[in-house]
């Protein structure tokens with residue numbers, strides 16, 4: 001496994017980052033021990049970087065997985081907090097739940113433009129203070145928008161940008177793949193640490209997995225690529241791929257057979273709260289039942305976090 005510096009932060013990360021959303025309640029919904037074993041397997045295979053968020057509800061898995069090695073792992077988390085008070089709550093929850101004295105990277109979750117960043121500025125100021133106190137090592141944003149990458153690289157407080165990028169541009173909200181690549185290049189010139197997300201387009205590129213991974217791995221400005229994993233065999237496949245090792249035939253067949261979809265459980269009450277959460281408009285109420293447009297759904301699972309009945313999962 002290769003390791004690279006995240007911009008000017010001095011934080012060294014493996015090229016493969018463990019995306020933790022997939023093990024949690026909105027996707028595979030693994031038992032804590034089972035999910036922790038998958039993360040631990042990745043850590044024992046050379047991965048040293050875990051990406052999560054307050055929204056993902058995966059802190060208990062990470063806490064268990066890093067027992068005994070907790071300061072050898074680089075952890076990113078994210079929050080939607082607007083105010084200093086709410087950001088303090090988000091940080092305290094992360095520290096307490098993961099059982100760490102610090103969080104390596106704290107991001108504003110899903111930023112869209114300079115306007116959304118300004119709206120969160122009180123929360124950013126809190127993170128700057130937390131960084132001075134040693135509670136956070138680096139601050140930044142995660143985003144699905146080209147405009148947000150362009151805005152963030154001009155803001156000195158943000159050292160890390162976590163953009164959505166894949167070979168088909170699936171999920172980029174406001175532009176093309178080329179525009180996102182150009183914004184990433186420029187951000188790197190400003191010394192920002194970058195790591196990518198949604199390399200497989202939320203599972204939509206699984207039938208072209210080699211091309212999709214080669215595409216993101218070849219972007220020189222990305223220090224690391226976050227990939228969601230929920231099984232030991234997915235970890236083995238990704239670690240082998242990122243390490244340039246030969247991949248066993250059965251492992252490759254298993255990956256190519258894998259298809260993901262959004263599952264809405266039978267106990268859905270038709271309340272419609274999930275619809276507000278989807279910024280792509282990929283889920284709509286038809287009668288009193290949510291229906292997903294599979295053509296535009298990027299399988300992020302965020303609608304699941306809005307469901308009071310816990311009935312949406314990516315499976």
Ligand code: SF4
Nearest residue numbers: 278297298300301303
């Ligand atoms: S329907 Fe849900 S999973 Fe699909 S893009 Fe919208 S929020 Fe994400």
Ligand code: SF4
Nearest residue numbers: 268269271272274307
């Ligand atoms: S939020 Fe949950 S219960 Fe409400 S409509 Fe959506 S899936 Fe159904």
